[in-house]
Amino acid sequence: MSDSPPSRPPRGDRPHASAARRDKDHRSLFVRLVEFISPGPDTTAELIETLADAEHRELIEPESRVMLEGVIRMAGMTVADVMVPVRRMDMLDIDAPYEELLAQIIEDGHSRFPVYEGERDNIIGVLMSKDLLKLQRAPELNLRTLLRPAVFVPESKGLNELLREFRSNRSHLAMAIDEFGMTSGLVTIEDVLEEIVGEIEDEFDEEDRQSSIFTLADGSQRVAGDALIDAVNEVFGTQLPDDEFETIGGLVAHELGRVPRRGESVDVGGLRFFVMLARGGAVRWFKVTRAPDAAQAVEAG
Incomplete structure (x- = not known):
């Protein structure tokens, strides 16, 4: 005894094969047309540019753009x-x-x-x-x-x-x-x-903000990344340029070509900047001493 064939809907209830193909072709053509007129971002940089454009057109708030960019960048970061x-x-x-x-x-x-x-x-x-x-x-x-x-x-x-x-x-x-x-x-x-x-402040951060430059126990200076270059020059008697950047963090990042990480040291203008704390893509605190060559010159003078 043979099995009965699988049941099928009546011919009138079944969509015509050619019509289904046409609908699929029309949808595919529409999608291709949209992608041709307004192609989506292909790289992370293009995606970030898209977010910046969305902020410019007031589609998202600046704070939202910053957070979204942080999520995108974090995807490529490690511990x-x-x-x-x-x-x-x-x-x-x-x-x-x-x-x-x-x-x-x-x-x-x-x-x-x-x-x-x-x-x-x-x-x-x-x-x-x-x-x-x-x-x-x-x-x-x-x-x-x-x-x-x-x-x-x-x-x-x-x-x-x-x-x-x-x-x-x-x-x-x-x-x-x-x-x-x-x-x-x-x-x-x-x-x-x-x-x-971005940076999460707490009560200890609030205390730190009372001063952007102060002396540590070993005689070195603890300098905030957003301290004014003029203030650093006044404390150390240096002549760091302030025509392009106002803050010492901006100047150090420019000299290095990127934002330094915690534990790194950078020599700029006779001073050595050791990164004590870096958060949210910026240096929060430097430990600043005179670079060895500059210190020897001061002692010799």
């Missing part, structure tokens, strides 16, 4: 682009006395700290600053019991993927490791978000 290098990390020693730990937490002002044992590369966990207060009420507690697991990510990980991990794991801090498995830096969720929304 290494925004992390704090290991030599600049503020860390706590598990064997340090309570008073020393408390003093460092108050001075640095972070909400979370990597904790190491023995060598600085041996990260054993992360301490929430507020958790340290528990030792005041219960001194018998072991500091190790207050540590939270440290998250380790390769420095080559994309920021998009890292942001997803931060959200899924509800973590705010990760340790970056290099290709050899050694600690190379630290990255926070704030570092990632600032690539999108």
Whole structure:
């Protein structure tokens, strides 16, 4: 007994094959015509130009354009682009006395700290600053019991993927490791978000803003990236040009050909600018000293 053939709709209810092809051809022709008249962007640079044009035509707000550009650029960035290098990390020693730990937490002002044992590369966990207060009420507690697991990510990980991990794991801090498995830096969720929304200010930033230039304990100067070049010249007795740029961050970026990253040093006009903090595509703070050659010339004079 043979199977009955599959049922088909009556001929009158079925669309004519040639009509369907014509509709498809018409839609394809329309799409091709639109793409020919107004082709879409083929590169990231063209997409950013499109956003700028949309802002110019008042289709989007300037703040929206900046955030969208941040999202686009972040897609090509990795942890290494925004992390704090290991030599600049503020860390706590598990064997340090309570008073020393408390003093460092108050001075640095972070909400979370990597904790190491023995060598600085041996990260054993992360301490929430507020958790340290528990030792005041219960001194018998072991500091190790207050540590939270440290998250380790390769420095080559994309920021998009890292942001997803931060959200899924509800973590705010990760340790970056290099290709050899050694600690190379630290990255926070704030570092990632600032690539999108720009710099996120807090109460410590507000205090820093009271002065754009002030002296550090070692005699060097801490200079804000938006400090006026005239102010820097006055402090150091230099003659840095201010005809094209007003801020020292703009001048240093121009001399280098790009915005320097955290941990980099640039010599300009007899001064050495070490990047202490860079966020949102700009330098927030420099540590400024006289370049070695310039310092020797001053001493000789």
